[in-house]
Amino acid sequence: MKFFIDTANLTEIKEAYDLGVLDGVTTNPSLMAKEGISGKEKVRNHYKAICDIVDGNVSAEVIATDFDEIVSEGKELAKIDDKIVVKVPMIKEGIKAIKYFSSEGIRTNCTLVFSAGQAILAAKAGASYLSPFIGRLDDISIDGLDLISQIVHIYQNYGYETEVLAASIRHTMHLVKCAELGADVVTCPLKVITGLLNHPLTDKGLAQFLSDHAKANP
Secondary structure, rough: OOOEEEEOOOOHHHHHHHHHOOOEEOOHHHHHHOOOOHHHHHHHHHHHHHHHHHOOOOEEEEOOOOHHHHHHHHHHHOOOOOOOOEEEEHHHHHHHHHHHHHHHHOOEOOOOOOOHHHHHHHHHHOOOOEEEHHHHHEEEEEEEEHHHHHHHHHHHHHHOOOEEEEEOOOOOOHHHHHHOOOOEEEEEEEHHHHOOOOOOOHHHHHHHHHHHHHHHHO
16 A cells, blocks of 8 residues: 655655655645645745655646636646646546546546545546545544445456545544555555554563663663
């Protein structure tokens, strides 16, 4: 399973990259705004800075909701770097744009997905990645992990090449369960990735080893 970090913070991206397990980055307008990045040129430059850090794909989201504007904006984003994947919302115009991008060899990430039906449409349109938002489903008392399981099963049934990119990951158990269910990718905050390091028995065992070493080597 691939690990993407969901942020626009360059320091966090560098930390995840240095850990040696980072496969890519996802961003969105909200994450850009959180870092104080605004204006077309600054946003483009920030995407380029992210691409310069990582080796894998970087999802850059369009703002437009009209087909022609999505296509125009997506083409501009794709020119920034070969690592850019154009992130397109799950709407009618978005599906049309994904089909167009697919025919032009431009990779896409279909975002804001909340149902298996939406997942089927995105795969048929040729999306490179599909982003089901499991945490947001949990927020309205729907099990987001059930959706991951359903989509993975459907995609396997028909050999769809679209990769399931589990998004809105809130904690380490979300990540582990997505791995069990066969998600191709998870995208999450840095704290979720580093949270996988933690276990109280590891801490206890290391403390004991160090204590014993100190006693044996006064």
